[in-house]
Amino acid sequence: MSLSSGIKGPAIFLAQFMGDAAPFNSWASITRWAGSLGYQGVQVPAWDGRAIDLAKAASSKTYCDEFAGIAKANGVAITELATHLQGQLVAVHPAYDTAFDGFAPAGVRGNPSARTAWAVEQMKLAIDASHHLGLTAVPSFTGALLWHTMYPWPQRPAGLVEEGFAELARRWKPILDHADSKGVDIAWEVHPGEDVHDGATFERLLEALDDHPRANLLYDPSHLVLQGMDYSAFIDHYHQRIKAFHVKDAEFRPDGRVGAYGGYLGWKERAGRFRSLGDGQIDFARIFSQLTRYGYAGWAVLEWECALKDPEQGAREGAPFIARHLITPSAKAFDDFAGGRVDRAALRAQLGLS
Numbered sequence: 001m002s003l004s005s006g007i008k009g010p011a012i013f014l015a016q017f018m019g020d021a022a023p024f025n026s027w028a029s030i031t032r033w034a035g036s037l038g039y040q041g042v043q044v045p046a047w048d049g050r051a052i053d054l055a056k057a058a059s060s061k062t063y064c065d066e067f068a069g070i071a072k073a074n075g076v077a078i079t080e081l082a083t084h085l086q087g088q089l090v091a092v093h094p095a096y097d098t099a100f101d102g103f104a105p106a107g108v109r110g111n112p113s114a115r116t117a118w119a120v121e122q123m124k125l126a127i128d129a130s131h132h133l134g135l136t137a138v139p140s141f142t143g144a145l146l147w148h149t150m151y152p153w154p155q156r157p158a159g160l161v162e163e164g165f166a167e168l169a170r171r172w173k174p175i176l177d178h179a180d181s182k183g184v185d186i187a188w189e190v191h192p193g194e195d196v197h198d199g200a201t202f203e204r205l206l207e208a209l210d211d212h213p214r215a216n217l218l219y220d221p222s223h224l225v226l227q228g229m230d231y232s233a234f235i236d237h238y239h240q241r242i243k244a245f246h247v248k249d250a251e252f253r254p255d256g257r258v259g260a261y262g263g264y265l266g267w268k269e270r271a272g273r274f275r276s277l278g279d280g281q282i283d284f285a286r287i288f289s290q291l292t293r294y295g296y297a298g299w300a301v302l303e304w305e306c307a308l309k310d311p312e313q314g315a316r317e318g319a320p321f322i323a324r325h326l327i328t329p330s331a332k333a334f335d336d337f338a339g340g341r342v343d344r345a346a347l348r349a350q351l352g353l354s
Contacts, residue, residue: 276309
């Protein structure tokens, strides 16, 4: 890992590993587990009380120092506090109320306005906690008011999309302003099911937010592969807004029966499947090269999701996979040795000019 420049890692997102059995049931034991596998950073699921007391982290710098100290003693740093579940609840269409109520505490279930207010407050707590921990980005989801109209029949009425993104912007603007006051970026993961699920939808929300400087991205190529997108060109378009990075593999193998929509099949039978690192189709050498080229200096964080492989095997294999792809940026060009001192007269002479 380069401490001064370049992509940092390897790191691991703990959300898929937290559980009720050791070593996955406490902050001390799961960070010790991650460090033993060779990870140097951990991304924290900010909704999981087994990992963090978010309210306490937002109000107490002392708690945050102790929290980070436990991780450091186990050989890992905290990369980000992830808020995907809270961000999801910032905007929920009524069709999904029942499904998403499970992400919220019992006291606000069945009350969409109270649930939204809770989610907004959670986002602000995560921003405050991140500030106390010296973190610079909060990964999240945008939530969705329009997803049910993604492939419309009957057709969408004129102005529906514009109003949907205007409302989404109204809900996120106070959160982004709070983030700006704390020097923290919101990094939305482009993800099917969210209103921001590709580059075009990110641009729509950014426009509705007047290009808010804290409205940024978590780059996860797996969700782009499953949509048939060019995940490499995505970096070219949006590298200035990429503030977090999930290293997650995937494959998309459509056939005569199923394609991007999956046919309501389980993950093993879908055309698009998430895979452990190295088992899918993604060219990570190219991705790490592009991010290095554009100066991305954040963490490379394994997010394990695989339709076939055991999670602990995926975690064991993930750290060395990421480590092999890390690039220390070069401070010199390969052909510098052939150069020499030049002045204007020498330059003109080489051009054949007197």
